[in-house]
Amino acid sequence: MSTVLEQIEQQIAKLSSKAVRKNTGVIRTVADGVAKIDGLSDVMYNEMVSFPGGAIGIALNLEQDEVGCVVLGDVSRLKEGDEVQTTGKLLSVPVGKGLLGRVVDALGAPVDGKGPITSSESYPVEKIAPGIVVRKSVSQPLFTGIMAIDSMIPIGRGQRELIIGDRGTGKTTIAIDTIINQAKINKVGLASGDPKFRPVYSIYVAVGQKNSNIVRTIGALEAAGALEYTVIVAAPAADNPANQYLAPYSGAAIGEWFMENGMDALIVYDDLSKHAVAYRQISLILKRPSGREAYPGDVFYLHSRLLERSARLDGKGSLTALPIIETLAGDVSAYIPTNVISITDGQIFLETDLFNQGIRPAVSVGLSVSRVGSAAQIKATKQVGGKLKGELAQFRELAAFAQFGSDLDAKTKSQLDRGSRIVELFKQPAFNPIPIEQQVVTLWAMQKGFYDSLELKRVTSASVSLREFFATRKDAVLAEIRNKAALDKDLEDKIKVGVEEWKASFSA
Amino acid sequence: MPKQDQQLARQLFSLSLVGDTLSTEHVGAVLQYLEKHPPARPIAVLRAYQRLVRAEYAKGQAVIEHAGPIADSLVQSIATTMTRRYGRAVAGVAKANPSLLAGLRVRVGDDVYESSVAQQLAGLSV
Numbered sequence: 162m163s164t165v166l167e168q169i170e171q172q173i174a175k176l177s178s179k180a181v182r183k184n185t186g187v188i189r190t191v192a193d194g195v196a197k198i199d200g201l202s203d204v205m206y207n208e209m210v211s212f213p214g215g216a217i218g219i220a221l222n223l224e225q226d227e228v229g230c231v232v233l234g235d236v237s238r239l240k241e242g243d244e245v246q247t248t249g250k251l252l253s254v255p256v257g258k259g260l261l262g263r264v265v266d267a268l269g270a271p272v273d274g275k276g277p278i279t280s281s282e283s284y285p286v287e288k289i290a291p292g293i294v295v296r297k298s299v300s301q302p303l304f305t306g307i308m309a310i311d312s313m314i315p316i317g318r319g320q321r322e323l324i325i326g327d328r329g330t331g332k333t334t335i336a337i338d339t340i341i342n343q344a345k346i347n348k349v350g351l352a353s354g355d356p357k358f359r360p361v362y363s364i365y366v367a368v369g370q371k372n373s374n375i376v377r378t379i380g381a382l383e384a385a386g387a388l389e390y391t392v393i394v395a396a397p398a399a400d401n402p403a404n405q406y407l408a409p410y411s412g413a414a415i416g417e418w419f420m421e422n423g424m425d426a427l428i429v430y431d432d433l434s435k436h437a438v439a440y441r442q443i444s445l446i447l448k449r450p451s452g453r454e455a456y457p458g459d460v461f462y463l464h465s466r467l468l469e470r471s472a473r474l475d476g477k478g479s480l481t482a483l484p485i486i487e488t489l490a491g492d493v494s495a496y497i498p499t500n501v502i503s504i505t506d507g508q509i510f511l512e513t514d515l516f517n518q519g520i521r522p523a524v525s526v527g528l529s530v531s532r533v534g535s536a537a538q539i540k541a542t543k544q545v546g547g548k549l550k551g552e553l554a555q556f557r558e559l560a561a562f563a564q565f566g567s568d569l570d571a572k573t574k575s576q577l578d579r580g581s582r583i584v585e586l587f588k589q590p591a592f593n594p595i596p597i598e599q600q601v602v603t604l605w606a607m608q609k610g611f612y613d614s615l616e617l618k619r620v621t622s623a624s625v626s627l628r629e630f631f632a633t634r635k636d637a638v639l640a641e642i643r644n645k646a647a648l649d650k651d652l653e654d655k656i657k658v659g660v661e662e663w664k665a666s667f668s669a
Numbered sequence: 670m671p672k673q674d675q676q677l678a679r680q681l682f683s684l685s686l687v688g689d690t691l692s693t694e695h696v697g698a699v700l701q702y703l704e705k706h707p708p709a710r711p712i713a714v715l716r717a718y719q720r721l722v723r724a725e726y727a728k729g730q731a732v733i734e735h736a737g738p739i740a741d742s743l744v745q746s747i748a749t750t751m752t753r754r755y756g757r758a759v760a761g762v763a764k765a766n767p768s769l770l771a772g773l774r775v776r777v778g779d780d781v782y783e784s785s786v787a788q789q790l791a792g793l794s795v
Contacts, residue, residue, distance in 0.1 A: 179784065180773075180775075180782045181782070181784070181788070182780060182782050182783075183780070184781075185776075185779055185780070199720065199724070202778065203780075226679075226717075226721065
């Protein structure tokens with residue numbers, strides 16, 4: 162017994178005499194969430210440093226005589242002369258399924274009052290994006306549930322599709338609709354017990370938004386039953402710019418965990434304009450040289466390294482990104498919008514005019530594009546909506562031209578009529594995504610001219626009624642479309658029978 | 670602080686070195702020069718210069734903080750170890766610090782080697 166006790170005693174003695182080496186520095190100045198530190202000669206770029214009182218910082222500026230650190234936490238308790246220590250670690254956030262249904266801050270700490278997060282793993286906030294060899298081209302669809310997007314600007318898993326538009330044009334609504342649609346698909350897929358089904362988990366990163374807006378978004382997701390498949394990373398407007406700068410990277414780290422572990426994830430960055438503004442603020446305080454619109458020279462790298470982390474990995478999962486950019490007066494040629502447009506694989510452009518005309522979602526077909534998504538579009542949608550984009554673009558051109566004269570030939574009149582029906586058909590209320598099989602039926606009916614005899618104002622309600630009819634009475638047909646993902650003669654006949662039945666009841 | 674002042678302080682500091690070691694005579698000469706030819710913002714330059722000299726000076730000193738009594742041989746032994754570790758002459762300076770409770774804290778430049786009871790207790794409380 163005494164030998165055992167001696168051994169323990171020796172172990173304690175060994176531990177207690179062990180000296181710990183720390184590299185330290187002293188705060189010279191602290192202002193606007195940035196501390197200038199003397200010392201820290203061993204600090205590495207992006208390394209976490211620890212301040213007294215438990216606050217942490219990130220070393221962003223390594224200069225000859227001083228280190229510039231952004232402070233994440235309460236700056237008011239720091240003062241000149243306080244000792245700072247290096248930690249030898251990069252900033253990490255907790256990751257895993259334990260975060261689903263939770264609202265966390267930029268450091269992954271819960272802010273929803275639902276208790277601590279159960280997570281055994283953490284991922285570094287900054288990580289080099291996957292290289293060329295490990296990537297796979299985008300070929301699987303990611304349905305947004307928005308008919309105008311799924312049929313004309315399809316998005317694939319692993320794609321980066323920008324949502325761009327002025328304030329109040331429904332950018333966030335599109336993103337939320339997409340998240341809700343993923344949740345709906347997940348529920349159906351998981352209930353079916355199909356082993357091949359791959360659910361999509363969502364991450365919503367709110368940067369520089371009002372707390373009330375974030376609460377509204379959480380409410381919408383909760384009401385739609387989508388919160389259980391979603392992680393919300395919140396860095397509201399009242400948060401310090403360092404947290405706003407970090408939040409998208411934290412969200413990306415959370416998303417990467419799903420991707421690396423063979424799952425699919427969707428991440429929404431709402432929005433990167435405010436992210437760039439937060440980074441500009443930090444850079445100006447750090448006295449980095451400013452360039453166009455006072456943004457620092459590496460503002461392109463800020464977004465490119467973030468969005469490059471979204472990918473589809475060979476043999477693993479995918480991370481699809483929906484970054485949002487807010488434009489001023491529809492100016493897509495401003496600095497940050499052009500940067501992000503060039504980084505992403507396409508954009509969904511929302512127009513204020515269309516929104517004010519009541520065309521919602523206000524997707525501008527001419528300016529919106531998906532550069533890789535068509536490879537991921539299912540055959541059924543291609544069959545029924547392949548020509549829609551061209552027809553709508555032609556309609557817009559003709560509509561503008563038709564304003565100059567009243568004498569129009571029959572062909573032009575019919576094109577205008579058809580165009581305006583398509584516009585009506587694509588109108589869709591917020592937070593009400595449409596399953597892809599119902600979209601196929603709706604567009605099939607349009608393609609075959611089933612709405613042509615209707616009054617223009619009744620097209621939207623007719624399409625809603627058609628979908629309800631199929632959902633309640635022709636569920637087997639919808640399931641067949643969902644499973645086959647393509648229309649053959651037999652299936653088209655079944656749709657035709659169903660649509661004719663509906664038409665008889667609707668007209669009556 | 671303006672960049673010019675920082676730059677001037679750095680130039681003066683490099684003039685104060687002989688090889689890699691800070692020279693007391695050179696520092697004196699620099700101060701004399703500054704007295705005769707004061708720069709536009711002398712206080713700012715002198716403060717920056719002082720900071721650089723202080724940092725350099727700290728690299729050559731192992732400040733050994735201790736709570737209880739400490740033997741000269743231990744101070745000498747620590748100084749020798751640090752000299753070997755940093756590859757430069759490091760002198761040992763003992764400094765009493767009762768707040769450590771027990772154990773030692775050795776500071777060489779920015780590096781702190783901590784084996785005090787106070788630090789271990791702080792670690793337990795986290």
